[in-house]
Amino acid sequence: MARITSRTTHRSLILLGGVAVAALALSACSGGGGSPEDSNTLTLWHYEGEDSAMGKAWDEAIKVFEEETGAKVDFEAKGFEQIRSTASQVLNSDEAPDIMEYNKGNATAGLLASQGLLTDITSAVEENGWADKLAPSLQTTARYSEDGVMGGDAWYGIPNYGEFVTVYYNKQAFADAGLEVPTTYDEFVKVLDAFVAKGITPLAEAGAEYPLGQLWYQLALSKADRSWVDDYQLYKNPVDWNDEPITYATDTLKEYVDAGYISPDVAGMKAEDAGTAFIAGNYPIFVSGSWWYGRFTEEISGYDWGIFNFPGSKLSLGSSGNLWVVPENAKNKDLAYKFIDITLRPEIQAIIGNNGGVPVAANESDITDEKSKELITAFNSILDSDGLSFYPDWPTPTFYDTLVAQLQNLANGSSTPEQVQTGLGDEYESYVSSLRG
Structure with a gap:
């Protein structure tokens, strides 16, 4: 499980649970559509540990995103249980982030999708060719039916690791x-x-x-x-x-x-x-x-x-790892799609693979750590036999x-x-x- 940390960049921390919200974040959420700064800021939540494979990869993805887009990332580190227990409440408000990590499966991402709290990102998947980078068994947990059952026709998330x-x-x-x-x-x-x-x-x-x-x-x-x-x-x-x-x-x-x-x-x-x-x-x-x-x-x-x-x-x-999901109330969905696309690049995927994670779209030649190769080989053998x-x-x-x-x-x-x-x-x-x- 990921450690609960309190790292932020560029903006003040929102405390999940609805009790306290930083004043600057409140002002950014109020009014008609937000300020110009809001439209150039990606609010990102995830719960990976700072020293984990995914945490290291997402940190690098944030740097690349800011360099390439000129936009800022308001990153808020959350605990797994924080997000799990308050997601429905927060996503049904104007405090929803633009993109967040969320657990896959019928009872989690599927449930939020069926409640209309997550964006159907099928068009973004098709436009960016993300499906071509994911094995069929990994796609199951990213697609849901109207009832929130995985394996449906509509995409509601993108995994970056297995x-x-x-x-x-x-x-x-x-x-x-x-x-x-x-x-x-x-x-x-x-x-x-x-x-x-x-x-x-x-x-x-x-x-x-x-x-x-x-x-x-x-x-x-x-x-x-x-x-x-x-x-x-x-x-x-x-x-x-x-x-x-x-x-x-x-x-x-x-x-x-x-x-x-x-x-x-x-x-x-x-x-x-x-x-x-x-x-x-x-x-x-x-x-x-x-x-x-x-x-x-x-x-x-x-x-x-x-x-x-x-x-x-x-x-x-x-299965696939947890998903990048875009809340229906997200203010900057296009920025969210740009960030997702960066996390699927081979150089970001290689960070996952060389730090003990299981990348889904890495170039095999980019994985240089022998211990990591052992893990990835075992995972690929399960994928090849449709065993997940x-x-x-x-x-x-x-x-x-x-x-x-x-x-x-x-x-x-x-x-x-x-x-x-x-x-x-x-x-x-x-x-x-x-x-x-």
Whole structure:
């Protein structure tokens, strides 16, 4: 997750939440259409950490934008939760930025699009040829239907990077235990058993936030195919919440806890807890996203580490990265489109790729960092096999909270697998029924 920072350029900070707004920003929003300065200023929000791959790339894109256009960028760094929790309120006002980073998926960008809060940028996509730079599976999360379901006809955002869930492993811990990288699921289980036999809990996990839900979904994907993903994510056909993929995932996750593959305290652990524990070498394996890669590269110094795709599964969690979206109330949409176009240039994409990110439009020859090449190669292998299968919490606006709560109950033994599946299925079906009228 991105760090909450307070960097700004050129203008005063707007405090999200509607309580305090800097006086200069208020004056810029008032009156008939704003001042001449407003028309030459791009208001930009994003929540990438200053030292992250994307943060570095966007900083350079801002410099290029200002040099080429003569316009100024009013950049306001936001926290992920700041934007997520207040987006509908802020975008439905004259405080909306011209461009902002927003999470992709039905429950986020799709929801805002269906509420009329985001600009349909299809014409800008066609004019600038952005679709030609994005693989089809990456385009799915940028296009939405009138109901806010991804994969629709209209473009409401543009991704600049990709992301996926992989298996991080401690090479030293594997070597000390005499273990090789597993290539099948049975071998993966044998690795887990071998660590437990040595008194080592093998999997860094977190039940209070997203990691445990992502492991649950990866287990389901190992028994699923593309049509199952389309049914679950795009509502193509009804989902049976007692089918093989879901039942296998829920039962197996419970078995992981019972077998000691996961800490008995997992229900109270957050993603940061799991990530820092892996950095410290306390767990030899961490199933999580590519967004950790750059940080691990910088912070892991006591041992060598690597990645491998989840064994025995042709499908992987992942998608495009978050989207550049243009609010419907944006005052300078043409400037926003210019900025988006700059972020897709090979030289900006190369910054992402050489700093631990996954670019979507980079020239392969521009990626010079060997560790970064490992990550990008793994991502491209998933793209080539049409393996990106999105994330488990996307189907409903509140499914993330429900999934976290239900899997916490599973981990601490307060709910059976059957009860968990019923709880998840009830919310899912209620939302899908509302979409279908």
